[in-house]
Amino acid sequence: MIQCYCPATGAYLGRLKATSKPDVDTAIAKCKTVQETNWKHTSYDERRRVLSTLLTFLKENQEQVARLACRDSGKTMIDAALGEILVTLEKISWTIKHGESSMKPSKRVGPANLLIRYKDAEVVYEPLGVVLALVSWNYPLHNILNPIISALFTGNGIVIKCSEQVVWSSTHFIAMVRSCLVACGHSPDIVQLVCPWPEDTDALTSHPSISHVTFIGSKPVAHKVLEAAAKSLTPVTVELGGKDAVVVLDEYQKSWKNCDALASVLMRGSFQSAGQNCIGIERIIAQPKAYESLVATLKKRIPVLRVGSVLDETQSIDMGAMINSERFTSLKFLIDDAVYHGAKLLCGGQAYSHPQYKHGSYFEPTLLIDVTPEMLIARTELFAPVMVLMKATSVDDAIRMSNAPDFGLGGSVFGKRGSVATERVVREMKTGNVAVNDFATFYVCQLPFGGVKGSGYGKFGGEEGLRALCLAKSVCRDKYPGISTSIPGVVDYPIMNMQTAWQFVRAMNVASYASGAWEFGWNLLQLVLNLK
Numbered sequence: 455m456i457q458c459y460c461p462a463t464g465a466y467l468g469r470l471k472a473t474s475k476p477d478v479d480t481a482i483a484k485c486k487t488v489q490e491t492n493w494k495h496t497s498y499d500e501r502r503r504v505l506s507t508l509l510t511f512l513k514e515n516q517e518q519v520a521r522l523a524c525r526d527s528g529k530t531m532i533d534a535a536l537g538e539i540l541v542t543l544e545k546i547s548w549t550i551k552h553g554e555s556s557m558k559p560s561k562r563v564g565p566a567n568l569l570i571r572y573k574d575a576e577v578v579y580e581p582l583g584v585v586l587a588l589v590s591w592n593y594p595l596h597n598i599l600n601p602i603i604s605a606l607f608t609g610n611g612i613v614i615k616c617s618e619q620v621v622w623s624s625t626h627f628i629a630m631v632r633s634c635l636v637a638c639g640h641s642p643d644i645v646q647l648v649c650p651w652p653e654d655t656d657a658l659t660s661h662p663s664i665s666h667v668t669f670i671g672s673k674p675v676a677h678k679v680l681e682a683a684a685k686s687l688t689p690v691t692v693e694l695g696g697k698d699a700v701v702v703l704d705e706y707q708k709s710w711k712n713c714d715a716l717a718s719v720l721m722r723g724s725f726q727s728a729g730q731n732c733i734g735i736e737r738i739i740a741q742p743k744a745y746e747s748l749v750a751t752l753k754k755r756i757p758v759l760r761v762g763s764v765l766d767e768t769q770s771i772d773m774g775a776m777i778n779s780e781r782f783t784s785l786k787f788l789i790d791d792a793v794y795h796g797a798k799l800l801c802g803g804q805a806y807s808h809p810q811y812k813h814g815s816y817f818e819p820t821l822l823i824d825v826t827p828e829m830l831i832a833r834t835e836l837f838a839p840v841m842v843l844m845k846a847t848s849v850d851d852a853i854r855m856s857n858a859p860d861f862g863l864g865g866s867v868f869g870k871r872g873s874v875a876t877e878r879v880v881r882e883m884k885t886g887n888v889a890v891n892d893f894a895t896f897y898v899c900q901l902p903f904g905g906v907k908g909s910g911y912g913k914f915g916g917e918e919g920l921r922a923l924c925l926a927k928s929v930c931r932d933k934y935p936g937i938s939t940s941i942p943g944v945v946d947y948p949i950m951n952m953q954t955a956w957q958f959v960r961a962m963n964v965a966s967y968a969s970g971a972w973e974f975g976w977n978l979l980q981l982v983l984n985l986k
Contacts, residue, residue, distance in 0.1 A: 456649065458622035461528030462763035462775040464813020467622045473648040475657045481613055481646040482663050485584050488641045489611035494581045498554045500638070501607050507634040508599075509546045512539060519630075523595045524764040526623035528775030528815065529727045531764050537727055538595040541898060545596075545603050548900045549920075553607045556917040557924070564930075567966040568974065574933045579924035581609035582665035586658065588679065590670045591617035591777055592730040592837075598627050601668055602645060604914065608923045610665075613646045615658060619777055621649045660685040666923055668914060669693070670732070676910070691912030691922060693904060695732045695835050696863030699856035700893070701879050702740035702748070703849065703869035710747035716868065717751045720841070723866075723893040725759065725819055728776045729839040733864040733887070733894045736836060737825075738843050739852050744868075745845045749800075749823055756841065757801040759819040763811055772819075773839060779805065779815040785838050788831040789822060797825045802840070827858045835861065849875045857884045863905035866893050885909075944985055958984035 458467040473481070512519060520534035529537075562575040587601035598614055605612035616624035624647060632642030650658060652675075659667060659682035667690040669679045676692050683690050700720065707713065723735035740748055762771040782805045789803045802820030820840040825832050831842060832855075846852035856865060862885040869876030871891065880888050886905040887896040897903055902918035904910060913919060932938045944951070944958045961980035968974035 456618045456621050458526070460525050460763075460765075461777050461815045462524075463765060463811045465765075467525065470621050470625065470649070472618070473650040473654070475650070475654055478648055478650060478654070478658050478661070481648050482584060482658075482661055484643040485611035485613055485646045486663050488644045489581070489584055489609075492641065493606075493611060493644045494609040496609065496640070498557075498607075500640075501609075502550050502553075504606060504634055504638045504640065505546050505550050505603060507637055508603075508631060509543065509550070511630065511634065512543060512546075519595060519627075521764070522623045522626050523593075524774070526594050526620045527591065527727070527777060529764070530771055530774045533727045533774065534595070534764075537731070538593055542596045542599050542603075544898055544900070545600055549603055549607050552900075552917075553920060556920050557608065559929075568968065569962065569966045570939070572933050572937045574931045576929050578927050578929055579608070579921055580927055582923055582925055584611045584613060584663055585666040585668070585923055586613045586615065586661075586664045587668040588615040588655075588659070588671065589617070589668075590732075591619035592727060592732070594620040594623045595627055597670060598624055599631070601914070602631055604920055604923055606644070608920055610923055611644045611646075613648060613658070613664070615648050615650070615655065618649055618651070624649070655679075656682040659683050659688075662686045664688055667691070668912075671695075673908060691904065691914055692910035693732065693863070693912075693914075694908060694910040695837065695861070696885075696905060696909045697736045697833070697835050697859040697861035698733055698864045698866075698885070699737040699739050699883075700735050700866040700868065701846070701852045701856055701883070702738065702744040703852070703867070703875055703879070704741040704743040705870045705873060705875060706744065706868040706891075710743045713744070713747045713751050717748060717755060719893050720748070721752070721755065724841040725773050725839050728773055728817065730776060730837050733897060734837075735866075735893065736842065737832060737856075738841065739846050739855050740843065741846050741848075741852065745843065749843060752821055752841065752843075753800045756819050756821045761806055761816050761819070762808060763814065775811075775815045776817055776838065777815065781838070782815075782817060785817065785836065785840065788834060788836070789820065789840065792822055792825055792829045792831040795826070795829050797829065797831075798823050827855050833859045849878060853879060853882050857882075860908040861905070862886060862907040863909035864888070864894060864896065866890070886913075942985055954984050954986075 455469045456472050457469050516539055520531050523534045523538050557579050560577040564573050564575040585605050589597035628647040631645050635642045659679050667683050667688055670693045673694050759772040761773050793799050800821040802818035806816040806818045808814045808816050823843040825842045825844045864887040865883045865885040866889045867879040868891050889895050900916045902913035903915035904913040945955050949955050961977040965974050965977035
């Protein structure tokens with residue numbers, strides 16, 4: 455049994471049975487049956503109707519849905535509204551409006567061969583079957599619905615493996631989706647939720663009926679997932695978090711007497727969901743003028759942030775709890791190590807004992823300045839409410855510092871719009887996603903999302919994300935009636951004259967890829983002369 459607790463209060467939420475290996479087989483078999491017999495044959499209109507029903511439900515029940523996410527993850531209602539509901543509404547709306555056009559057959563230019571230009575070429579996109587998503591706990595609503603939306607729209611069935619940390623809310627969110635399917639006249643078995651213990655997860659990731667795996671999590675676990683998926687040669691898209699940098703150039707503001715607007719963006723990127731965000735701001739790299747202004751502003755604003763539980767409706771809070779306290783010791787070590795090597799701790803830096811919720815998992819909002827790239831904290835993903843400031847002497851220095859860790863998921867640059875320096879940072883930042891003068895909006899824009907280096911590989915989101923869940927089938931046809939491929943007698947089996955056949959084929963190859971009219975004409979003549 456999986457015991458479920460609220461991270462913000464320690465309150466017991468209940469217990470749920472972990473998924474056994476036989477249960478995994480049953481869930482996949484149910485999903486596969488419905489996908490093959492029904493769902494893959496549904497029209498885009500039918501799929502849109504399901505998504506529209508889900509969209510309406512989310513809009514009309516935001517508070518109840520947000521409270522479920524908050525109770526299981528410890529975040530605030532505002533964090534849930536922005537990081538859970540808003541991005542999910544955007545994903546659904548975008549898919550309803552643009553999903554079908556993304557899935558239309560892709561016309562291709564066809565062969566470069568001058569002699570077979572009568573061929574028409576295209577790529578069509580067909581469902582893979584049953585796809586699997588192993589998702590992390592930090593966004594219990596969105597991380598579940600995001601792959602479900604894409605899978606259903608592309609005609610696939612989907613099995614979701616949630617984290618045992620948030621299985622309590624996950625069961626409610628899956629029930630919500632399944633109810634929408636039933637309301638639209640479809641079997642709910644096309645969507646399955648499983649939560650086996652880690653030692654039983656291999657039976658899921660190596661299952662021969664799984665056609666694609668999306669994994670969101672840590673690098674050590676990714677190695678195990680990939681090893682298991684290799685047994686059945688199942689393709690995997692891997693997203694492993696990041697060490698996202700924000701580069702702030704002095705040119706961004708004419709005057710640095712006030713930087714409250716920028717500080718607000720940086721604080722949202724650092725402290726939303728208590729910093730437990732794969733594209734959260736882990737490092738702020740600023741040039742000297744911007745750096746001094748940011749330090750002066752942030753050291754006043756961060757210490758007054760209020761920490762607590764969404765369940766306490768008697769006061770407003772700014773930041774919720776972390777998922778648990780397991781990493782508090784390592785966080786404290788990294789912060790102390792940075793201070794030992796010259797960084798300055800301006801506020802926070804340790805676990806917080808909430809006066810009302812003694813069993814809550816709280817860490818103080820932390821501001822650490824004068825961090826250098828050599829420090830452990832500058833190279834280790836924190837996934838915590840710790841804001842790290844680093845001073846860059848030049849644009850070159852800022853780019854070098856941003857690319858130093860073995861991560862490359864997201865990043866931002868704040869500079870003059872279209873300036874040489876700003877565009878250079880965009881171009882040279884080694885990361886899968888970049889926001890200019892903003893934070894993480896590449897995700898809301900439904901662009902293909904994924905990283906490089908230690909942040910993983912493959913993409914989900916946008917057109918590429920939908921197509922990644924499809925078989926890209928290449929199809930070629932004859933363009934014109936009565937014109938098709940035939941085998942000339944000179945090269946037909948059995949070949950009667952090898953020398954003549956060779957001269958024919960040689961002339962055909964040169965004519966097919968001729969660099970000019972004379973070369974084409976001469977070799978076409980040779981081809982005709984050797985036809986018999």
